[in-house]
Amino acid sequence: MEKKVHNFNPGPAALPFPVLKEIKENFLNFSGSGMSIVETSHRSPLFDEVLNDAVNRTKRLLGLDENYHVLFIQGGASLQFCMIPMNLALPGGPVNYINTGTWSTKAIKEARIQGKDVKVIASSEDKDFSYIPSDFTVDRQASYLHFTSNNTIRGTQWQEFPNGEGIPLISDMSSDFMSRPIDVKPFGLVYAGAQKNIGPSGIAMVIIRDDMLERVPDNLPTMLKYTTYKDNRSLFNTPPTFAIYVIDLVLKWLEETIGGLKEIEQINKQKASLIYDVIDNSDIYHGTTDVKSRSLMNVTFRLPDKKTEERFLAEATQNGLHGLKGHKSVGGCRASLYNAITIDSVTELVAFMREFEEEL
Ligand SMILES: *Cc1c(COP(=O)(O)O)cnc(C)c1O
Numbered sequence: 347m348e349k350k351v352h353n354f355n356p357g358p359a360a361l362p363f364p365v366l367k368e369i370k371e372n373f374l375n376f377s378g379s380g381m382s383i384v385e386t387s388h389r390s391p392l393f394d395e396v397l398n399d400a401v402n403r404t405k406r407l408l409g410l411d412e413n414y415h416v417l418f419i420q421g422g423a424s425l426q427f428c429m430i431p432m433n434l435a436l437p438g439g440p441v442n443y444i445n446t447g448t449w450s451t452k453a454i455k456e457a458r459i460q461g462k463d464v465k466v467i468a469s470s471e472d473k474d475f476s477y478i479p480s481d482f483t484v485d486r487q488a489s490y491l492h493f494t495s496n497n498t499i500r501g502t503q504w505q506e507f508p509n510g511e512g513i514p515l516i517s518d519m520s521s522d523f524m525s526r527p528i529d530v531k532p533f534g535l536v537y538a539g540a541q542k543n544i545g546p547s548g549i550a551m552v553i554i555r556d557d558m559l560e561r562v563p564d565n566l567p568t569m570l571k572y573t574t575y576k577d578n579r580s581l582f583n584t585p586p587t588f589a590i591y592v593i594d595l596v597l598k599w600l601e602e603t604i605g606g607l608k609e610i611e612q613i614n615k616q617k618a619s620l621i622y623d624v625i626d627n628s629d630i631y632h633g634t635t636d637v638k639s640r641s642l643m644n645v646t647f648r649l650p651d652k653k654t655e656e657r658f659l660a661e662a663t664q665n666g667l668h669g670l671k672g673h674k675s676v677g678g679c680r681a682s683l684y685n686a687i688t689i690d691s692v693t694e695l696v697a698f699m700r701e702f703e704e705e706l
Contacts, residue, residue, distance in 0.1 A: 352691040354667065354687065354695070355669035356521075356644065358547045359669075360686040365596055365686075383587065388585060389581070400416075408607070413556045417554060417576060418552075418593075419575055420548060420586060422547065426537045426552065428459075433561065433562045434489060434535065434562075435457070435462045435489045441463065441464055442467050442485055443466050443467070443492045444469070444491070445466050445469035445470070446469075446475055447502070449497065449499070450497075467483060476500065476639070477638070478505075484509075488513045490513060491514070491515055492515075493508055495518065496525075496643050497521075498682075499675060500646065502640060503522060514532070514534030518537060519536050522543070537550050537551065542682075542684055543685050544593050545596050546588070546592050549586050549589045551593070613685075614643070614683065620689075620696050621681055621696060622640065624696055625645075631647045631699065633645075633646070634646040634678060645682075645683060646672060646680045647679050648678040652677075655677075658670075658702055659679065662702075665694075667695050669682065681695060
């Protein structure tokens with residue numbers, strides 16, 4: 347089984363090839379049980395081992411202390427847009443948001459639907475979400491400050507997290523989760539849809555601090571309370587067992603094969619700089635974002651006109667380079683360079699970009 351194409355999909359995205367191989371090899375006989383993982387009870391000791399392993403690897407990779415809990419919740423990152431204000435907005439006070447693009451906008455919308463006192467304290471909408479704002483004041487009474495650490499569609503990323511000045515930070519890290527070390531202490535909650543950096547779609551990993559759990563109101567539906575997932579170790583109902591199994595394998599790969607978050611950050615920096623170098627030294631490729639704000643995970647760029655972009659994408663595909671089309675809301679091109687993308691794949695893309703420019 348050889349890898350056939352270079353997959354730059356934005357999400358669901360490439361998973362580490364050794365992990366895919368391991369899934370294939372063990373699919374019919376999980377851990378010597380004679381059953382597939384997808385036939386195994388979520389209450390069996392074998393699955394318990396998988397779940398515990400995924401939680402413990404997460405704690406080690408992120409350096410979490412006992413104040414933090416690792417939860418698996420269905421509904422992707424989008425359900426978190428709704429659960430966060432529902433569970434964590436304190437009565438009477440505002441909730442603060444920074445708007446850096448589509449996903450932040452959706453998170454803000456869900457808080458407003460619930461009638462929360464939403465204050466957007468900064469936004470980069472004035473310049474088409476092409477930069478990360480640096481000028482804002484956090485409300486002293488805010489329940490939390492929410493921001494999107496990496497803007498998958500616009501190709502911007504917080505290089506340094508906003509200073510919450512004691513107000514708990516909450517971040518949607520879907521598209522750069524586990525791509526670099528973070529200091530988790532200022533965070534009350536971090537969440538990530540799995541399908542960008544850590545696994546299959548349909549599930550979010552949520553890291554939540556003890557004091558946030560104390561805020562959860564009693565009168566919420568059971569499945570929408572963080573305490574339900576914490577008290578039942580994400581096993582209140584049947585969780586997506588296969589997704590958690592794959593996440594565990596990806597985390598094992600990250601910890602044991604790559605070596606951890608410092609190591610993957612170096613690789614991610616190297617990959618992004620290979621492409622930004624081409625863009626910075628080109629007459630036909632133009633980055634779409636402020637240089638100081640650009641993302642290591644999603645490199646967005648344009649070509650001189652739509653026709654040339656279409657030709658670029660078609661020829662890229664013919665050359666085995668897939669998933670380079672920009673999000674439908676913004677157009678252009680985007681190379682998503684999540685953890686599983688190898689330097690080899692990026693080198694191929696860079697060679698193709700140079701060749702395309704020469705022949706144009
Ligand atoms: C992909 C993405 C989402 C949406 O995730 P779902 O799992 O589809 O809900 C949310 N936020 C960011 C930053 C994303 O990249």
